[in-house]
Amino acid sequence: MTDIKIPAADYAIVGGSGTLSSDFPANIPDIDVKILADNLRFETPYGQSPAFRFFSVGEKKVLTVKMHGWRSGVTRADASRQVFWTFREAGVKRIISEGGVGTVNKLLDLRDFIIPDDYLDLSVRKDVMLDGRYLLVMRDALCPELREALIAATKKRFAGRIFTRGTYAVTDGRHFESPAEIAMLNGHADIVGQSIAPEVYLAREIGACYAGLYFTVNYGEGIREKWSHHDMSDIFYDDAPMIGQIILETIRNVDAEERNCECLSLRKETLLKDVYNESSSKG
Numbered sequence: 001m002t003d004i005k006i007p008a009a010d011y012a013i014v015g016g017s018g019t020l021s022s023d024f025p026a027n028i029p030d031i032d033v034k035i036l037a038d039n040l041r042f043e044t045p046y047g048q049s050p051a052f053r054f055f056s057v058g059e060k061k062v063l064t065v066k067m068h069g070w071r072s073g074v075t076r077a078d079a080s081r082q083v084f085w086t087f088r089e090a091g092v093k094r095i096i097s098e099g100g101v102g103t104v105n106k107l108l109d110l111r112d113f114i115i116p117d118d119y120l121d122l123s124v125r126k127d128v129m130l131d132g133r134y135l136l137v138m139r140d141a142l143c144p145e146l147r148e149a150l151i152a153a154t155k156k157r158f159a160g161r162i163f164t165r166g167t168y169a170v171t172d173g174r175h176f177e178s179p180a181e182i183a184m185l186n187g188h189a190d191i192v193g194q195s196i197a198p199e200v201y202l203a204r205e206i207g208a209c210y211a212g213l214y215f216t217v218n219y220g221e222g223i224r225e226k227w228s229h230h231d232m233s234d235i236f237y238d239d240a241p242m243i244g245q246i247i248l249e250t251i252r253n254v255d256a257e258e259r260n261c262e263c264l265s266l267r268k269e270t271l272l273k274d275v276y277n278e279s280s281s282k283g
Ligand SMILES: [Zn+2]
Pocket: 143, 144, 145, 146, 208, 209, 210, 259, 261, 262, 263, 264
């Protein structure tokens, strides 16, 4: 399906490995959840978008995409641009992401849940942007208001350990990290994954709030004994419905029209209007 109109939606979900194994949100029996359209692909300036699902939670409209829009034959940078360009056209104001991560902090166990409040970008994809019109201030990059709602919904649905702050280190992947890389990160970050950047920059660029729910699926190399791939897939399958419920609960409890956060004001018009396509905004 191409050349179809992008539906208006205040909310978006960037699905990761947490909801991938489930038919989210069709797998959730809540009566206020209705699938409105499926397998929507849009033409974007960065190529055809991945498939979106459009659904409602009560009166609220939501666009969701699987696995960050990543797919073979498309660079992750382009996939992210296609996804966030679509969100901007839809008028999205609140974005929730989720995903499995590795541990860096030695106190973490498998299947701990973390709602990070900061990130450390070690990826080389820092220049992924839409049109570069804005200088992006990355204070409170993970929206405090959206995080608070995610934390409340997670506490309601999950009986295990929940960490209400932490730093997410971003690497490029697709490979995991070496023991030396994990050792270097220790003391600077708590978890490691591959998705929070560039999504966090693109969300700020479109003026949307962004926050995420992450759960540990493997130990960083060198942290402790070898981890098993079996544990990791168990977590993905067992927890998918719960993660979906937490996200829907968050959407029910957070407003899109009234935002009590600074997210929108933390993007500033760049002073480098004529050169922004070729230049960074600092340096
Ligand atoms: Zn916000």
